[in-house]
Amino acid sequence: MRVKQWLKRWRDTAGKTQSDGGALAQPSHVKHWDIDTEFIMEQGIRLPESHPIHKQIGMIGITDSDLSLLRAIKPHLLPHIASITDIFYATILDVTSLSEMIQSHSTIERLKKTLEQHISEIFDGVIDEAFLKKRFKIAEVHHRIGLDSKWYMGAFQNVQNGLIDIIHQHIGDSQLQIRMVMAIMKIMNLEQQIVLESYEERHRIEREQQYQEVKDELKRNIAELSSRLAELTASTNETIQSLIARGMNLNEKVVQTSDSARHTQARAEDGERLIMQFTGSMQQIVAHTHQMKSSIDELKNTSLRIRSIVGAVKEIADQTNLLSLNASIEAARAGEHGAGFAIVAKEVNKLAAHTKDTVTDIEELIGNSTLVTNAVVHIITQVKGNVSTVREQADATGDTFRHIVEQVEQSTTDMEHMQEEMKTLLQITTGIGQSTDEVAASAERLNEATLHL
Structure with missing residues (x-):
């Protein structure tokens, strides 16, 4: 432009003379080139x-x-x-x-x-x-x-x-002037193109060098990072595998403990049932003891009644003996006519003596029976006391077994919950292990890709 x-x-002012004062008029002292x-x-x-x-x-x-x-x-x-x-x-x-x-x-x-x-x-x-x-x-x-x-x-x-x-x-010749100006503009344009192209080339080389330096630095950093990541992933993977193995062992122990808790719960329930049965048996023994005591009390009453009957029989025997003596005296007085009566009196006397001896034996037996009955009553009383103590202990044992059963049930529930948690933990850990493997593979691919940059 x-x-x-x-x-x-220049064309507008080319025809003007120096005296016209034109802005582009050529000074008179300037020598034109030939x-x-x-x-x-x-x-x-x-x-x-x-x-x-x-x-x-x-x-x-x-x-x-x-x-x-x-x-x-x-x-x-x-x-x-x-x-x-x-x-x-x-x-x-x-x-x-x-x-x-x-x-x-x-x-x-x-x-x-x-x-x-x-x-x-x-x-x-x-x-x-x-x-x-x-x-x-x-x-x-x-x-x-x-x-x-x-x-x-x-x-x-x-x-x-x-x-x-x-x-x-x-240059005074306008046509030559235009040709020279155009030639100068062309060569200067080429000059600028070459220099600017060289500028661009130098910038491109510099950018490529900078890019290469950045790329090399990036490659080194990525290679170092991927190497560290691979090492860390390998170490993490080993730790996770160890954790999985320990988790599986712990899970097996949890399963075994859970099974053992179930067996313990079953045995505790059996023990509770046995204690309940034992308590029932104690209750039956107590009931039977009450019945035995009642029967012995009745036996003592019967012995007392027999004792009174024996006294009455003994008194009758004494009177019969006295009557036999009187009959013998009267038969002696009657003489020959009282001989038969004397024989009867003699037999009655024998019966009375035998009755008296028998009553004495019965009285002795009643006395022995009374001693035995008293001993049995004392033993039954002790048994009753022992049964009451055993019953209290059985009740306490039953309460203990109930607490044990409740605790075992709670422990079993907790162990089952822990078992589920362990399964979930193992699944999560296994998933982490798989993700770690994927990270390791990605790190390896990143390293390989870095080497080909």
């Missing part, structure tokens, strides 16, 4: 046809004629190159940070000499491998000192503007 505006202003436009055309583009730069050259429209024209004006431009270089660095040095950055890597004088050589070579009118390598070298230097492409493009635009102003001042 700047060139078009300049060309338009450019030989009839020079022999030489081949300026000296690159193989397969070289990729041809596409850029073709798109810009650079021709051997353009390069010949640049070579023709080079002798006239050489005295002005130092001032053009000053324009380049004056623009950059206006930015404090850029000035400090450049001076920290080199000196302004050295950089100006390098740039003067660079601009001079632009007007050699030759595009070959050496030309391209020098452009790449310039980009490499600028990249190394940290000059961003935006600052390079801005400063280089000022160089181009300075060249165009010089052409405007020293």
